[in-house]
Amino acid sequence: MKTLAQHTKDVPASRAFRPAVVFLPWVACVAVAFAVQLVAPALFDDYWVNVLRRVGVFVIAAVSLNIVNGITGQFSMGHAGFMAIGSYIGASTTYTGSLLLHGSVGDDSFAVQGTMLMLGGLVAGACAAAGAGYLVGLPSLRLRGDYLAIVTLGFGEIIRVLLELTSKQVDTADGARANPFAAFFSFNGPTGFFGTPAYASNFWIWLFVAITCVVAYRLKRSSSGRAFLSIREDEIAARAMGIDLTKYKVRAFVLAAAFGGVAGALFSHTGVNPSPTDAGFQRSFDIIIMVVLGGLGSISGSVLAAILLVLLPEMLRGLQEYRLVLYAVLLIVMMLVRPQGLFGVKEVWDLWGAKRKARGGTP
Amino acid sequence: MSTAPATLLEASDIGITFGGLKAVQGLSLRVPTGALHGLIGPNGAGKTTAFNLLTGVYQTQTGSVTLAGTTLSGKRPHEIALAGLSRTFQNIRLFGELSVLDNVMLGSHLRGTHRLIRTVFRTPAFVRQEEAMRERALELLGIFGLQGLAAEQAKSLPYGDQRRLEICRALATEPKVLLLDEPAAGMNPSEKKSLASTIRSIRERFGVAILLIEHDMGLVMDICEHITVLDHGQVISAGTPRFVQDDPKVIEAYLGVVEEEGTGNGERGTGKASLGKASAG
Structure with a gap:
């Protein structure tokens, strides 16, 4: 029998490169972004267009958390911590950047440059969150189940407390120029970081939603994704098959944190002021519930669950106070009726395919 | 030597x-x-x-x-x-939720290279390797007569097939x-x-x-x-x-000491005692 290396060499070039499969998803990403940006205002009023931005942010958060909680099976409860890091770094990049370059924040004449700053902030936020993900990922190698959950929960709380300890926000160009580094990290303590312009339109948010989904899905359907899943299924067998647990667990944490950071950075550009409580366990639970509801390991499940769980409280505004009761009831019903979540590890279209197969149609 | x-x-x-x-x-x-x-x-x-x-x-x-x-x-x-060095397990340890094919493909994981950039952008190098893994896995499954079950969940297989799948997966590691x-x-x-x-x-x-x-x-x-x-x-x-x-020592270990007139598990203690004597002598 040929070795894998030989086999790989013998795959014909015609099968190695199919432009449609490689590029179409990226085209679809841009198409989705434009579609939401252009169609939404025609269908909904401003309030709901704004809700749509929030929906997008939580879709990114849920899909990214699914990489570590669902696909790799490492129960992380600190995702809001990563989001908050992205949130503050992203917001401060735009805010302090605007002060330094333009002298004021949110000026219409600076909108294009401001949007560029926001994109830079997304990258910075993702990198910072990824770094934190690496730090949290390392102890996760020695911890399992509940213990890992507690450590990650603690991480979120540490981030919250650290944010509360930051000094007062610098709000003048002169102040920022005097000490740009200090100004950048002056997150305004417990009151939260004010005044970040809402540059994250539905276009940008849904562009990153689509990119996150494509990346997560491609990851799941790849050799790396199988390695993640094998860790979830059986660590001992995974090791025996030559999978480096250290490497893959850390990878999962770093990836999830990076996209969580992007979600946070986008969120702080939607007119919402990031505050230290965003890093707390309440927000983490919200995202975990989305992942569990959608199905641990199902990307499309996370997307649908995130949409549902952001829209539901909006629709039941009168019941806002009872949101958590509703969540709890929903989860209990879920555990009883479909313990694997809406879609289990499968995707929405897999169920569609199975139905067709069951009916005797061509797959 | x-x-x-x-x-x-x-x-x-x-x-x-x-x-x-x-x-x-x-x-x-x-x-x-x-x-x-x-x-x-x-x-x-x-x-x-x-x-x-x-x-x-x-x-x-x-x-x-x-x-x-x-x-x-x-x-x-x-x-x-x-x-x-590859192994199977006494109490089968398959990746139960994954498909039979994925289980065997995971076996050849360690012989490949797995870059995130390649994975995300589906570069020809990545696709080539995935195709090769799939082909190899199907070939192996064919050898063990499991090809028809490739899409099934591993945990849904009958016991004997699970054992063979485990051997199949172990062989995929080359x-x-x-x-x-x-x-x-x-x-x-x-x-x-x-x-x-x-x-x-x-x-x-x-x-x-x-x-x-x-x-x-x-x-x-x-x-x-x-x-x-x-x-x-x-x-x-x-x-x-x-x-x-x-070898009398093997018989002793399995059946106990002959002079004791008893066989079976109850006599394991005495079997051990005389084994010690035998190896000392």
């Missing part, structure tokens, strides 16, 4: 103690290229612990293990798998030595018979040496060329099936 150059896997004097229990002690064995080597012993003799020592699940406290000249002891399990931990457990006589021929054909087809733990004496005596017998963590006998079968 008059060791044959063909020695592939060599364990010398390996041992591990759990608390006060000497689970494996001073175990030495040599598996030459292409050998079919049996490891037998009564329940609790330390056979699976020996496998865990060889594959790095437990770290050896004494002695060393080498595979084709490279030292394995002290390495982590995934590095040992990469060096060419091993030099294959460790099989009780592959016949729970099989009926006709399944055992076909398993014997499967194991022989694996050796010929893949050119691997096989180290086999098995309780079914008929199977072991039938297919192994060399057998090591463990009891209470120690090697009590080693040699050809014929030799081991007639």
Whole structure:
């Protein structure tokens, strides 16, 4: 029998490169972004267009958390911590950047440059969150189940407390120029970081939603994704098959944190002021519930669950106070009726395919 | 040193103690290229612990293990798998939620390269490797007659198929030595018979040496060329099936001491006592 290396060499070039499969998803990403940006205002009023931005942010958060909680099976409860890091770094990049370059924040004449700053902030936020993900990922190698959950929960709380300890926000160009580094990290303590312009339109948010989904899905359907899943299924067998647990667990944490950071950075550009409580366990639970509801390991499940769980409280505004009761009831019903979540590890279209197969149609 | 150059896997004097229990002690064995080597012993003799020592699940406290000249002891399990030692498990450990095909594809994971950038952008190098993994996995499944089940969830397979799938997955790692931990457990006589021929054909087809733990004496005596017998963590006998079968120490370990007039598990204590005398003399 040929070795894998030989086999790989013998795959014909015609099968190695199919432009449609490689590029179409990226085209679809841009198409989705434009579609939401252009169609939404025609269908909904401003309030709901704004809700749509929030929906997008939580879709990114849920899909990214699914990489570590669902696909790799490492129960992380600190995702809001990563989001908050992205949130503050992203917001401060735009805010302090605007002060330094333009002298004021949110000026219409600076909108294009401001949007560029926001994109830079997304990258910075993702990198910072990824770094934190690496730090949290390392102890996760020695911890399992509940213990890992507690450590990650603690991480979120540490981030919250650290944010509360930051000094007062610098709000003048002169102040920022005097000490740009200090100004950048002056997150305004417990009151939260004010005044970040809402540059994250539905276009940008849904562009990153689509990119996150494509990346997560491609990851799941790849050799790396199988390695993640094998860790979830059986660590001992995974090791025996030559999978480096250290490497893959850390990878999962770093990836999830990076996209969580992007979600946070986008969120702080939607007119919402990031505050230290965003890093707390309440927000983490919200995202975990989305992942569990959608199905641990199902990307499309996370997307649908995130949409549902952001829209539901909006629709039941009168019941806002009872949101958590509703969540709890929903989860209990879920555990009883479909313990694997809406879609289990499968995707929405897999169920569609199975139905067709069951009916005797061509797959 | 008059060791044959063909020695592939060599364990010398390996041992591990759990608390006060000497689970494996001073175990030495040599598996030459292409050998079919049996490891037998009564329940609790330390056979699976020996496998865990060889594959790095437990770290050896004494002695060393080498595979084709490279030292394995002290390495982590995934590095040992990469060096060419692959195994199956006594209590089947498949990736239950994943498909049969994915299970086998995971077996060849360690022979590939996995860059995130390539994965995300679906570069030709990535697609090539995925295709190769799939083809190899299907070929392997075909050899074991599991091709038709490729899309099924591994946990949904019948027991015998799960055992074969585990061997299939282990072979996908391109091993030099294959460790099989009780592959016949729970099989009926006709399944055992076909398993014997499967194991022989694996050796010929893949050119691997096989180290086999098995309780079914008929199977072991039938297919192994060399057998090591463990009891209470120690090697009590080693040699050809014929030799081991007639070795009084082996009979004692399995059946107890003949003079006691009792056989069976109740006499294990006395069996051990006279074993100690025998090895001292």
